Amino acid sequence: MAGTRNNKKKESSAAGKAGADSNTGDVWVVIEHEGDLAARVSWELMGEARRLAADLGTQPAAVVLGDGENSGQLAEQAISYGAAIVYIAAHAALSPFTAEPQSRALAGLVGKYSPGIILLGATTRGRDLASAVATDLETGLTADCTSLEIDPGTKLLRQTRPAFGGNIMATIISPGHLPQMATVRPGVFPIAKADAGATGKVVTYRPRLAAVQPVRRLHYLPELEDEASLQGADVIVSGGRGMHQARNFSLLEDLARELGGVVGASRGAVDAGWVSARRQVGQTGQTVRPVLYVAVGISGAIQHLAGMQQADIVLAINNDPTAPIFNIADFGIVGDLFEVVPALITEIKKRKDGAGAGIVFDRVVAEQTRKEAAK
Numbered sequence: 289m290a291g292t293r294n295n296k297k298k299e300s301s302a303a304g305k306a307g308a309d310s311n312t313g314d315v316w317v318v319i320e321h322e323g324d325l326a327a328r329v330s331w332e333l334m335g336e337a338r339r340l341a342a343d344l345g346t347q348p349a350a351v352v353l354g355d356g357e358n359s360g361q362l363a364e365q366a367i368s369y370g371a372a373i374v375y376i377a378a379h380a381a382l383s384p385f386t387a388e389p390q391s392r393a394l395a396g397l398v399g400k401y402s403p404g405i406i407l408l409g410a411t412t413r414g415r416d417l418a419s420a421v422a423t424d425l426e427t428g429l430t431a432d433c434t435s436l437e438i439d440p441g442t443k444l445l446r447q448t449r450p451a452f453g454g455n456i457m458a459t460i461i462s463p464g465h466l467p468q469m470a471t472v473r474p475g476v477f478p479i480a481k482a483d484a485g486a487t488g489k490v491v492t493y494r495p496r497l498a499a500v501q502p503v504r505r506l507h508y509l510p511e512l513e514d515e516a517s518l519q520g521a522d523v524i525v526s527g528g529r530g531m532h533q534a535r536n537f538s539l540l541e542d543l544a545r546e547l548g549g550v551v552g553a554s555r556g557a558v559d560a561g562w563v564s565a566r567r568q569v570g571q572t573g574q575t576v577r578p579v580l581y582v583a584v585g586i587s588g589a590i591q592h593l594a595g596m597q598q599a600d601i602v603l604a605i606n607n608d609p610t611a612p613i614f615n616i617a618d619f620g621i622v623g624d625l626f627e628v629v630p631a632l633i634t635e636i637k638k639r640k641d642g643a644g645a646g647i648v649f650d651r652v653v654a655e656q657t658r659k660e661a662a663k
């Protein structure tokens with residue numbers, strides 16, 4: 289193990305020296321994948337990398353770490369999402385994912401090509417890998433960013449994230465340390481538009497890694513369905529403490545079914561034990577950006593808003609006209625949810641039978657059509 293650490297240190301200092309000369313290296317995105325399937329957040333970050341690289345006058349690049357099996361396919365996809373260069377690190381020890389060899393391979397790539405910025409998804413794997421690499425490279429890492437900007441004067445990456453329980457937004461910089469590293473939660477940025485005709489350069493790198501690694505993956509549980517369903521959903525119907533009991537969530541299941549959506553929840557409802565934590569939306573839950581978000585019996589605490597205010601349309605149902613959720617809602621219904629939700633379900637069913645859609649659902653259809661056309 290001592291030998292391993294020493295090698296890593298050598299790579300780190302090489303990276304540090306190369307990077308310390310300038311803040312304007314390329315902007316890299318580490319493509320998280322399982323086999324040939326990339327995590328959606330990687331493509332969300334690719335769009336962001338393009339924007340940041342344009343501001344820096346450098347290039348957006350992607351990094352694919354794996355055994356080489358699906359790397360070519362993933363590289364093509366990365367180029368279609370805007371990568372000008374794709375670095376493929378191929379070694380049998382890089383698949384399946386474990387943090388140790390992947391962090392060594394990434395640190396090696398950094399030492400050789402000196403990026404200015406590295407972005408990873410704030411997923412279980414992304415967090416694991418990012419913290420290991422940042423430690424090896426002795427550089428700064430800002431977790432769970434919600435916005436990234438280039439400072440026009442210093443060219444440093446301004447990394448903004450909620451702090452102190454979400455009561456303030458902190459902007460963090462990492463002067464004197466390169467690369468600047470950040471993780472971003474899935475759903476914070478819109479997915480970049482793919483261009484099948486885009487071209488880019490592919491660079492293959494063969495890391496020197498031990499064939500046998502100290503950590504082995506014995507079993508793999510794919511992403512939990514609850515999380516996956518919230519992430520990709522066009523319509524989310526979320527319930528809060530105003531639902532009063534677990535069994536009342538069946539009302540929201542009915543509404544979600546009529547709207548072709550899925551059920552989410554506030555932390556209030558999760559803490560009460562009514563809904564699985566995997567359905568929680570907000571700062572310590574998931575960040576979602578559906579076309580329609582229906583907040584039912586949710587007050588609109590800042591930590592909840594942090595996870596859903598990127599929705600195209602927000603409909604709030606609450607019996608308190610002063611509830612903060614109404615400040616960000618596009619449509620609000622003040623009333624008892626136990627009367628409003630059944631009435632909504634009846635109305636939607638009626639309109640589906642030919643009476644024409646209402647104003648909220650007209651806008652939902654228009655947004656869905658716009659998004660489809662933009663794909």
Ligand SMILES: Cc1cc2nc3c(=O)[nH]c(=O)nc-3n(C[C@H](O)[C@H](O)[C@H](O)COP(=O)(O)OP(=O)(O)OC[C@H]3O[C@@H](n4cnc5c(N)ncnc54)[C@H](O)[C@@H]3O)c2cc1C
Nearest residue numbers: 528529530554555556570571572573585586587592607625
């Ligand atoms: C560090 C930290 C992280 C957090 N992360 C999250 C997070 O990720 N997600 C999150 O949601 N929260 C989070 N919270 C908690 C957050 O601050 C709030 O406590 C929580 O969002 C409140 O949940 P709620 O809106 O369901 O409950 P409440 O604030 O109790 O609101 C219930 C609402 O229901 C309405 N209501 C009651 N009965 C009815 C009825 N019959 N008809 C209609 N309306 C009714 C009430 O008027 C009220 O507005 C976090 C807090 C901290 C400190």
